[in-house]
Amino acid sequence: MRGEGGGGGGGPGTPDRPPHQPPDRPTVESVFREERGRLLASLVRRFGDLDLAEEVTSEAVEAALVHWPVEGVPARPGAWLLTTARRKAVDHLRRDQARAARLAILRVEADRADPAPPADADGGLVDDRLQLFFTCAHPALAPADRTALTLRCLAGLTTPEVARAFLVPTATMAQRIVRAKKKIREARIPFRVPGADELPERLPGVLQVIYSIFTEGYAASSGPRLQRPDLAEEAIRLAQILRRLLPAEREVCGLLALMLLTHARRDARTGPHGELVLLDDQDRGRWDRTMIEEGRALVVTALTAGPPGPYGVQAAIAALHDEAADLATTDWPQIVALYDVLLALTPSPVVELNRAVAVAMRDGPEAGLALLDGLADEQRLRGHHPYPAARGDLLHRLGRRPEAATAYREALDLAGTDPERAHLRAKLAEAERPGAAGDAGG
Incomplete structure (x- = not known):
């Protein structure tokens, strides 16, 4: 050095x-x-x-x-x-x-x-990170490159650390980062905050980058572990920075609330050997109540003084889960209603999948299964293992064990992490066992 x-x-x-x-x-x-x-x-x-x-x-x-x-x-x-x-x-x-x-x-x-801002009166650093957020998440960059560049520049991870975060070779990640920088340079992507007329169009891209980092941390796409708390916490830190920089943006608040309310369950989501623990079986005493209270307060801010945004609605759903004493006393009618709002804001087969599971909890497995079967031709769910896993759970609850076993096998082929595969193997064995009773999924 x-x-x-x-x-x-x-x-x-x-x-x-x-x-x-x-x-x-x-x-x-x-x-x-x-x-x-x-x-x-x-x-x-x-x-x-x-x-x-x-x-x-x-x-x-x-x-x-x-x-x-x-x-x-x-x-x-x-x-x-x-x-x-x-x-x-x-x-x-x-x-x-x-x-x-x-x-x-x-x-x-x-x-x-975009003229430069005045210098900080105390001789410290003017906080220009907002410009950097929008540069790293510029729509001209490939989605994977946006995420890599955000982790490298704003989270301060080294290239090998970013590579480990997404389970790719360091050389591959280095190429992504170099490619992104070259694109910024050659396309002369501006280092600036979008104007008021552009912000509604550009901000969702920044939020999506942060949320994709969190999602990979909360539910890893592949590898030996179900979750990567360090990566999820890095996404939360980035959202906290963005909230300080854009305090009036309610969807920034909603994203931070969603991640806090979800991450609050991290310690209860896995057992002593890293195995998956479903929501119904989690020890809710291990949930982080301080994080939940902070998230709930943010939900109120995200959903007031204007129409709701997608992250605010998802945060409200997470808050209802966190407030419930158990699965049975969860306010499923309200959760279904919130999914209806979310579908109107961002129509998506993944949202429809989650709504179907909530309907099954409100109205019974047959009602939920009918909705899931209506999604069978959705291309975006073809490689999404939660879809056949959810079908397997509802079929199992209905006592249709051979069909449940078929669905679990399909999910097992698609699951990315070792704990998910182990959980699905156990579900499959239970469905194949003669005389096995159905159970409630989580």
Whole structure:
């Protein structure tokens, strides 16, 4: 690692140092975690080049790792990092005049479209992360590239960490990130917040990226584990940042509420050996009540002062599950009604699947099965294992065990994680056992 502090000597920020008291390593790391995304966004806005911003952000962090454990964390660590990174960026551009000329042209174009904000009065970092959210989630980028870039730039994960998050080789993920940066550069995707007229069209793309990260954490698509709490928590942290940046956007609030109310059940969703535990069998005493209360308060905000949005409605459904003492006392009529609202907002066979399961809990398995059978030709459900699994559960409850076994086999072929496959194998064995009674799915 480089040991210089930006321009020589002890590095920038010396006047702001507290008395020499070396901090704990976790304190230093917590500062990096909080400041890195803001620093990167500020540098992208200043220089107009994501690659350069990443390079000098890393170099500034390396310099801090040398100086801060000895000299102490500065009173304004963001300002220290920004000053160091800017000096290093200037050094890079002095050595590469062609790059400097290209960035100068881009900078002029960007300033015409979106003038830079005033500097922070305390010398700290202006929070430019909102622009970075919209750049990383730009519709011109491929969906997988948007997610990778968001994790890399805003969550601060390394390329190998992003690769592990989605269970792909590091080289594959590196190619995705390089491809996304190249697209931003060549298409001159602007680093700016969309105007008021564009925001309703662009914001859902940002929210979808964050929610896809959460979904992979809450219910992994493949691998040995059912859930990846670290990834789910990273998505929640990103949503919390976005909520601070867009406090008036009710769907941002709704997304954060949905993730908190869902993630609150994480500890009860798996048994001691990582096995899947259905909602009906979960120890609700292990649910995170603090997280649930925070989520419920956010639901109220998301659903007031205007028509509801899809995330707000889904959060309301999650809140009803979290408030119930058990499956039997869950307010299934209200949940079905909320799914009706959700279908009107975002028609989707997956929403119809979830509504059918809720109808089965309200009106009985036969009513739910009729709705599921009506979805048999839906292409989007062909590779979606919860569909045949839900059919298997309802057929089992109706005592139609051979048909239930067929549905469970289909789901088993499609399931991605080891705990899901183990659960379905147990269901299949139960359905195939002579004289087995039906049970209530969860």
